[in-house]
Amino acid sequence: MKGYIEIDQEVCKGCEMCIVFCPKKAISASSTLNASGYIPVAFNHDGECNGCAICATVCPEVAIEVYRD
Amino acid sequence: MKGYIEIDQEVCKGCEMCIVFCPKKAISASSTLNASGYIPVAFNHDGECNGCAICATVCPEVAIEVYRD
Amino acid sequence: MTRMLMDGNSAIGEAAIRAGCQCYFGYPITPQNELIEYMATHLSRRKGCSFIQAESEIAAVNMVFGASLAGARVMTSSSSPGMSLKQEGISYLASCELASVIVNMSRGGPGLGSIAASQSDYFQATRGGGHGDYRTIVLAPSSVQELADLTHRAFDLADKYRIPVIILGDGMLGQMMEPVEFKHEAPAELPVRSDALRGAKGRPSRIVRTCTSNPSELEELNWSLYRRYQLIEKKETSCEAFLVDDAELIVVAYGIAARIAKGAIKNARTSGLKVGLVRPITLWPFPSEKIKELANTTKYFLVFEMNMGQMVEDVQLALKGEGEVFFYGRPGGVIPTPSEVLRVISRHYYQRGLKKGR
Amino acid sequence: MTRMLMDGNSAIGEAAIRAGCQCYFGYPITPQNELIEYMATHLSRRKGCSFIQAESEIAAVNMVFGASLAGARVMTSSSSPGMSLKQEGISYLASCELASVIVNMSRGGPGLGSIAASQSDYFQATRGGGHGDYRTIVLAPSSVQELADLTHRAFDLADKYRIPVIILGDGMLGQMMEPVEFKHEAPAELPVRSDALRGAKGRPSRIVRTCTSNPSELEELNWSLYRRYQLIEKKETSCEAFLVDDAELIVVAYGIAARIAKGAIKNARTSGLKVGLVRPITLWPFPSEKIKELANTTKYFLVFEMNMGQMVEDVQLALKGEGEVFFYGRPGGVIPTPSEVLRVISRHYYQRGLKKGR
Amino acid sequence: MKKVYSRPRLLKKRTFHYCAGCGHSIVHRLVAEVVDEMNLQEKVIGVNSAGCSVFAYNYLDVDMAESAHGRGAAVATGIKRAYPEAVVFTYQGDGDLAAIGTAETIHAANRGERITTIFINNAIYGMTGGQMAPTTLVSQQTTTTPYGRDVTLEGYPLKMSEMLALLDGVVYIERTAVNSPAGIRKTKKAIRKSFQTQLDGNGFSLVEILSPCPVNWKMGIPESWQWIDKEMTKVFPLGLIKDTTGARDAD
Amino acid sequence: MKKVYSRPRLLKKRTFHYCAGCGHSIVHRLVAEVVDEMNLQEKVIGVNSAGCSVFAYNYLDVDMAESAHGRGAAVATGIKRAYPEAVVFTYQGDGDLAAIGTAETIHAANRGERITTIFINNAIYGMTGGQMAPTTLVSQQTTTTPYGRDVTLEGYPLKMSEMLALLDGVVYIERTAVNSPAGIRKTKKAIRKSFQTQLDGNGFSLVEILSPCPVNWKMGIPESWQWIDKEMTKVFPLGLIKDTTGARDAD
Amino acid sequence: MLIKTIFAGFGGQGVLSMGLNLAQAAMLEGKNVTFLPSYGVEVRGGTANCTVAVSDEEIASPVASAPEFVVAMNQPSLVRFQNQVQSGGILFFNSSLVNPQTPRGDIELVGVPAGDIAEKMDSPKSANMVMLGAFARKTNLVSVDTVAEVLNTILKKKAKLIAINRKALMAGYGLF
Amino acid sequence: MLIKTIFAGFGGQGVLSMGLNLAQAAMLEGKNVTFLPSYGVEVRGGTANCTVAVSDEEIASPVASAPEFVVAMNQPSLVRFQNQVQSGGILFFNSSLVNPQTPRGDIELVGVPAGDIAEKMDSPKSANMVMLGAFARKTNLVSVDTVAEVLNTILKKKAKLIAINRKALMAGYGLF
Numbered sequence A, B: 001m002k003g004y005i006e007i008d009q010e011v012c013k014g015c016e017m018c019i020v021f022c023p024k025k026a027i028s029a030s031s032t033l034n035a036s037g038y039i040p041v042a043f044n045h046d047g048e049c050n051g052c053a054i055c056a057t058v059c060p061e062v063a064i065e066v067y068r069d
Numbered sequence C, D: 001m002t003r004m005l006m007d008g009n010s011a012i013g014e015a016a017i018r019a020g021c022q023c024y025f026g027y028p029i030t031p032q033n034e035l036i037e038y039m040a041t042h043l044s045r046r047k048g049c050s051f052i053q054a055e056s057e058i059a060a061v062n063m064v065f066g067a068s069l070a071g072a073r074v075m076t077s078s079s080s081p082g083m084s085l086k087q088e089g090i091s092y093l094a095s096c097e098l099a100s101v102i103v104n105m106s107r108g109g110p111g112l113g114s115i116a117a118s119q120s121d122y123f124q125a126t127r128g129g130g131h132g133d134y135r136t137i138v139l140a141p142s143s144v145q146e147l148a149d150l151t152h153r154a155f156d157l158a159d160k161y162r163i164p165v166i167i168l169g170d171g172m173l174g175q176m177m178e179p180v181e182f183k184h185e186a187p188a189e190l191p192v193r194s195d196a197l198r199g200a201k202g203r204p205s206r207i208v209r210t211c212t213s214n215p216s217e218l219e220e221l222n223w224s225l226y227r228r229y230q231l232i233e234k235k236e237t238s239c240e241a242f243l244v245d246d247a248e249l250i251v252v253a254y255g256i257a258a259r260i261a262k263g264a265i266k267n268a269r270t271s272g273l274k275v276g277l278v279r280p281i282t283l284w285p286f287p288s289e290k291i292k293e294l295a296n297t298t299k300y301f302l303v304f305e306m307n308m309g310q311m312v313e314d315v316q317l318a319l320k321g322e323g324e325v326f327f328y329g330r331p332g333g334v335i336p337t338p339s340e341v342l343r344v345i346s347r348h349y350y351q352r353g354l355k356k357g358r
Numbered sequence E, F: 001m002k003k004v005y006s007r008p009r010l011l012k013k014r015t016f017h018y019c020a021g022c023g024h025s026i027v028h029r030l031v032a033e034v035v036d037e038m039n040l041q042e043k044v045i046g047v048n049s050a051g052c053s054v055f056a057y058n059y060l061d062v063d064m065a066e067s068a069h070g071r072g073a074a075v076a077t078g079i080k081r082a083y084p085e086a087v088v089f090t091y092q093g094d095g096d097l098a099a100i101g102t103a104e105t106i107h108a109a110n111r112g113e114r115i116t117t118i119f120i121n122n123a124i125y126g127m128t129g130g131q132m133a134p135t136t137l138v139s140q141q142t143t144t145t146p147y148g149r150d151v152t153l154e155g156y157p158l159k160m161s162e163m164l165a166l167l168d169g170v171v172y173i174e175r176t177a178v179n180s181p182a183g184i185r186k187t188k189k190a191i192r193k194s195f196q197t198q199l200d201g202n203g204f205s206l207v208e209i210l211s212p213c214p215v216n217w218k219m220g221i222p223e224s225w226q227w228i229d230k231e232m233t234k235v236f237p238l239g240l241i242k243d244t245t246g247a248r249d250a251d
Numbered sequence G, H: 001m002l003i004k005t006i007f008a009g010f011g012g013q014g015v016l017s018m019g020l021n022l023a024q025a026a027m028l029e030g031k032n033v034t035f036l037p038s039y040g041v042e043v044r045g046g047t048a049n050c051t052v053a054v055s056d057e058e059i060a061s062p063v064a065s066a067p068e069f070v071v072a073m074n075q076p077s078l079v080r081f082q083n084q085v086q087s088g089g090i091l092f093f094n095s096s097l098v099n100p101q102t103p104r105g106d107i108e109l110v111g112v113p114a115g116d117i118a119e120k121m122d123s124p125k126s127a128n129m130v131m132l133g134a135f136a137r138k139t140n141l142v143s144v145d146t147v148a149e150v151l152n153t154i155l156k157k158k159a160k161l162i163a164i165n166r167k168a169l170m171a172g173y174g175l176f
């Protein structure tokens, strides 16, 4: 795994556009509600994330931080 | 003379555009002031007027009536 | 007749259609959007009618000018900032004696302010925010039912006196739902005013204008308007008086504020405070006579407005120095509670050493 | 200092430049065109200054909003119909506490009306023709010299209180020529207000706004404005009192009307009528105290305006029922003569059985 | 001899208040002739605007109303929507239509309101005494551009007709000039076509007319008429700007 | 591993009030990034407008002021004229800029005011609850076109950018969309170029950004992002509309 | 008698229709009633709430500063409104989403597993109706039959929807 | 002392500059003065007029309903203003253009062949200065020297123009 991301689940509004655009299917929907009533997404730690930051680029809420080596 | 015109001298403001455009030079400046303080133009009865009505077309004051036979 | 649960904005729209309103021109602004949307849905495709979401409030009020010229019953609506933009147009409507109905569901100001209910456009509505000596009739409903009733009345008054009529509501009246009954059915034929501009057919051509190079002509227009305004003051002034006969203290309030005050007054009565209410229904013409007359039996007047104090001037002018006037106000869109108003009433009541009684 | 013969509009322009006015944004309208033209000639190419003939009065007032944000001394001007269009902008200027000077050389209304001098925008100027609870300082000069002096004062007041200041003149003041002296030289450095928006350099970023989703925030803004308004009422109210000490009857008039009244009063005095004049110089704040105080020595007040009666309300409010108030007015741009006003004075004087004297 | 030209029936007997050599009175005459020839007097409602032509109703013998400065298109829209049988035209100057009235004009055109717009472009504010108009030419001197219009400060002559032509609601726009017999005849034809377009219910139409303002251009009258050809037409080229009526040229 | 993406410095720590999937917040982020990268924080003054973005100043950590609805261009003009050293941008929606603000926008552009305009085209009035915008597509349903926008009554989608491109005062206009990673990157580049244009003192520039409003379009979020490509770009084609800066494309 | 109720929850939980439904029912039963939706700039996604006032007399203010009843469909609503409930009043909460730690002993707490019940009937959207049923039973403000009647008129001919909602309503009503 | 004068004529006859000139002169002589141009929509071409008030005290109104003096440069102006002249006042008229049939015996009529004189000096445009000279002489409102002085300042360095106007002024002044 070349990269990983941190998702601020309280800021995420669950629009799921990161899921739509992630080339590695490294993000998926969760089921927990956050305090604002949205269902945030979660990072698949066992996934293929390459740190391309596409998810961060599309994230309207700036909820994602991306790391790469 | 194929035509003639009648100029309402009280309405004429002496802009002289009829003189400018008359192909027959059948209109000329006068010297008398009218009640509104303009110097109206006059028709040369001895001129070549052919009743083309160009003067009436350009007259901003609608001061000219044209006759032709 | 059936009662329906309806928000105030939609109730105005329905009442307008039933009053024979043929044209509506408006521009979105909270808190009156339900009205423009109601017209988009129910008027836009109606036979012989026309609806336009204009490019601005200014365009809208000038479309109203045009439709009124053509003799149609026409309405526009907005809220505070948008009303400011309509002022030139309203001055033109008044000067050309064009019947029209203008709704202001006012909100907290000044500036962009808040979208919450407020009453801080009283001066603008009653003094004419536009230029020149003119008046508009100003109606101030305090329930959804009254919104519906006064909307119908507004169209009749506008036609009768050839004058713009302003319905001065607020965001709360516009958006709350209450049961409402409509007392009229829409007319089969859309009414057309006799003096409409519809082409010089079988009559000489007609001109509608105010511009003149001769001031005395304009002076005469002002005087003729003035005479009409006096007639309106005589005939059309209206207000609600509630428990005033034995009142030691009278609250003067209009619209949503009057309603809140009424609640406070009922509670005041149950605890023996002799308090009454005067609720102007027409803000212009203002019920000065009635208030002056009440000064014979009551000494203290508490003016309560959801602003910094505007109608209070009309109350003072009406009283001509008699009685004592106090003011309580909450500006900016804050909605006072009946108990809050009751506290204010009680404070004044006791401070003035007024006695209780049944 | 040299006296120059100058029309009122140009005198405002020159005074503004000498007051450090950096930006002028306006739109042509008679009878204030000499002002915009003066600025086009004398401000447009001045170092660090900017002149724009805007596409409309609305654009102009919003450019004023912008320039004031950036801390500049800025002015716009118009006449009645154009003023109506500026009302939303003025409400924004007031709510964002932006210093600005707005000139209204008013003309006959309502509607397009006449271009002759009139005073029928008094309500609009003093009550706020725009939405919301706000005030603007309103200055009412009555000579070309005073136009110049008050223009300078307007800029100082605007900066001092962070408030829009309206100079309410009329077409006659704007277009007549009189000798005028300018008491100030243009500043070497253009002034910049401390709270200007000029980029977050060496300080946190700044926001200027009124919009809020929290009404109580907006209520607090209204209260803070209100406190400032009270301060202004205390400190800045001004008026001219002329021959009032022994007066049996006092004329209250402002601007060009006051000047005409003064002529009438002088003649009245020569024929032994004890008449005086109160001329409000600030229309808001209104010199209520002074007028109330005069009610101790004088019973009769004749309000004379070139409109259908607007300031008369402020006089009545000031008197709180004391004394007797009469009104005489000519609307629409008609200019009354001193002898006409004298006739009115005399009529009231004798009808009230007032005695002559020296 | 028989009379071949006399005062149009729909022009009230009254001398114009316009300056000598002004184009407004010519256009008034043309409108009167067209309305009469097309037999529209009983249907026509005119909307005049603030400007030198504010008193147009004193000359044109048809129903007319004054509009607030710049709002002609909105007022005409209101009339037409309330009474579609009417034939509605606005008569507006360049300050009225292209400055303060920009939004109203563009949006009425975009809605394809079935109205006729007579747009007098004289590159100046006439009524108010010669201030800059949006159409004022580069480096032209006016009372508000005493040093000549400077594009870096005051911008460029605004071509409303070309902008409007982009709008789908607009079906006919032509630019003409009333500074010559031929130009005046073309103008009349354009005005007629514009009214016809409205009768056919096609959409918004406008005739932009370059018109002399000798007084505020500070020129002699013949000079001012020539200036239109020499200078104005360079920036505002004459001719058809848009025509989607499909209608063949009348005659 | 090292952090390759984190929250821009000029974005205040605060969750957006925008609906999930809204484009406004993306554009906010891009503006914050560009201003930071170009080092303009100390010079920038933003003018936000009435619209969903009315609270933009709660997110962007730069000097900002609110403008009356539609008057952003006039307010920005006033700021820039009073303080030319400032870098001024307006942030306006399609109702704000293309309806009530039509005149102010066109005339500021025509004067070539050296300001940057961020124009959010979401084909709807978002803040007020989904009424028709001038940019609403033909037969699109909104709360004020419940039967779909009917061109004969409500007119056509207004292409402001194309109209503005006709004006000589305008030096750069580009239309982009924030509905894909590539589109978002292009948008950022366009915003940067627009600021650069202002720094170079060339004239008026504008970036029109097609932006999703899932809530008022009554669509799912992915659906709304796709709708931009499928429907909006047909009427509002993406790409460069005008560029007379002569500047070569940055990178 | 004047009774005010605040319904609050996430947008999408159908809190407005709960309130509207109650208001309609009260009107049918001849009461005076006002319905006030919360609106505002902040209603971008976020939470929604509405206030219903039911009375035999004119209603002075549609606003509730101290409501008799509060219905909290989510945690934030509970937090926001629990302190407003009038002493002696009832705080209904959607126990499927909300755990009520409130210091107040002077009000009655009524938990309704509206979410779970709706889930079971696999129409999660009708949790609001479950809650409304429970509310009707507990408060007796209006009869559940009138509420059901209202459902018919509101949902017009959509028989299937009506069935589901009615079922949910009754499930809630049956809880106590 | 308060003296009001109306100057009237065609646009182009220079009536405004006559008034302006008088006003400037009066100011230089330390008087209070107002100058009021006629303006208005009707001033398209048409006639022009202005009112000058000169006084030792504050001037109440710049408008003249009954002027002491009227200067009529053309027939329409004579017709329009002759009845306004105060009884005992003077009506100046440009006898080159105007023939004064007025019923009034209570005012003095002063004809000045301003047009002809100006023609003779072949600068027809300066007829107004001829008239102003005569006016100064007849009324003694201001000294002709001050008027001349004003000419210099107004016409700045245009020596030639100054010469012509001065000549015309003096020609008028010399008439009586």
Ligand SMILES: Cc1ncc(C[n+]2csc(CCOP(=O)(O)OP(=O)(O)O)c2C)c(N)n1
Pocket: D027, D028, D029, D030, D057, D081, D082, D085, D112, E050, E051, E052, E053, E068, E069, E092, E093, E094, E095, E096, E097, E120, E122, E124, E125, E126, E127, E128, E133
């Ligand atoms: C709201 C408003 N602003 C300004 C004016 C003053 N005004 C009257 S006409 C006019 C412009 C005249 O120019 P134009 O439209 O080109 O017509 P023209 O006189 O040149 O024929 C202006 C600014 C007004 N009447 N109303």
Ligand SMILES: Cc1ncc(C[n+]2csc(CCOP(=O)(O)OP(=O)(O)O)c2C)c(N)n1
Pocket: C027, C028, C029, C030, C057, C081, C082, C085, C112, F050, F051, F052, F053, F068, F069, F092, F093, F094, F095, F096, F097, F120, F122, F124, F125, F126, F127, F128, F133
């Ligand atoms: C003078 C005035 N009129 C109307 C409004 C109400 N209003 C606020 S924003 C807006 C339009 C919002 O649409 P848009 O500009 O497209 O921005 P969006 O919300 O879609 O981002 C309107 C009509 C106002 N605030 N002021």
Ligand code: SF4
Pocket: A003, A004, A005, A021, A022, A023, A024, A025, A026, A027, A048, A049, A050, A051, A052, A053, A054, A055, A056, A066
């Ligand atoms: S960084 Fe790229 S790969 Fe990793 S989660 Fe984001 S989009 Fe997917």
Ligand code: SF4
Pocket: A007, A011, A012, A013, A014, A015, A016, A017, A018, A019, A040, A041, A055, A058, A059, A060, A061, A062, A063, A064
């Ligand atoms: S894009 Fe952002 S807000 Fe949307 S789901 Fe992914 S992390 Fe959440």
Ligand code: SF4
Pocket: E017, E018, E019, E020, E021, E022, E023, E024, E052, E122, E126, E127, E212, E213, E214, E215, E216, H044
């Ligand atoms: S000012 Fe110009 S436009 Fe107006 S009437 Fe005179 S010539 Fe015509």
Ligand code: SF4
Pocket: F017, F018, F019, F020, F021, F022, F023, F024, F052, F122, F126, F127, F212, F213, F214, F215, F216, G044
């Ligand atoms: S309404 Fe539309 S534009 Fe506004 S915040 Fe929601 S999604 Fe964004």
